[in-house]
Amino acid sequence: MEFTKTQLKAKAVNESQAEVIARMFPSEANPAGNVFGGEILKQIDIVAGIVGHRHCRTNAVTASIDRVDFLKPVFVGDVLILNARLNCVKKSSMEIEVRVEAENLLNGxxxxxxxxxxxxxxxDKNGRPTEVPKLLLKTREEKKRFSEGLARMKRRAKERKKSKSHE
Structure with a gap:
């Protein structure tokens, strides 16, 4: 179902959040058994894409991935659990926060x-940016995340503009 701009209905954060679970195999790791950062980035992109699609119900593409922090290693045999949620939406863009956990299946x-x-x-169908539904902010935490996300989105836009001026 496609919406015209006048039909866009605001959505709550929980309407688009997603969890992806993936088992890590030797083909996704180095010889020491540590999962490649690129594999984790791929999984981050997948779960963020699900959240974006759920929110706007149209094609959504990755514009940037930033502030990726690899805090601890993920090992072969671990289950990767990625939880993603919208923090902020602007006219056609959405900031999605992804939290990555690894579960050791032997000890839980x-x-x-x-x-x-x-x-x-x-x-949209022509590959042009299109308006997304507004985000219904129900809790203090959601309002705080939105405000912080908006500040990050403004900073990214400023940095992108600065980068283009150096081309």
């Missing part, structure tokens, strides 16, 4: 292994 211990902020942009 979960460890926070990484975090990231992903900016997705909604696109």
């Amino acid at each position: 211990i979960r460890t926070l292994t990484g975090t990231a902020f992903v900016t997705m942009v909604a696109l």
Whole structure:
């Protein structure tokens, strides 16, 4: 179902949040058994894409991945658990926060292994940026995350503009 701009209905944060669980195999790791950062980034991009698509119900593409912190290693055999949620939306862009945990299936211990902020942009049928639904902010925490996300999005735009001026 596609919405015209006048039909966009605001959505709550929990309407688009997502969790992805993936088992890590030897093909996704170095000889020491540590999962490649690139594999974790791929999984971050996948879960952020799900959140973006759920929110705007149209194609959404990754515009940037920033503030990725790899806090602890992930090992072969671990289950990667990625939880993602919208923090902020602007006209056509969305900031999605991803929290990455690894669970050791032998002992059940979960460890926070990484975090990231992903900016997705909604696109229409012609591949042009299109308006996304507003975000309903119900709690103080959601309002705080929105405000912090908006500040990060403004900073990213300023940095992007500065980078383009150096080309």
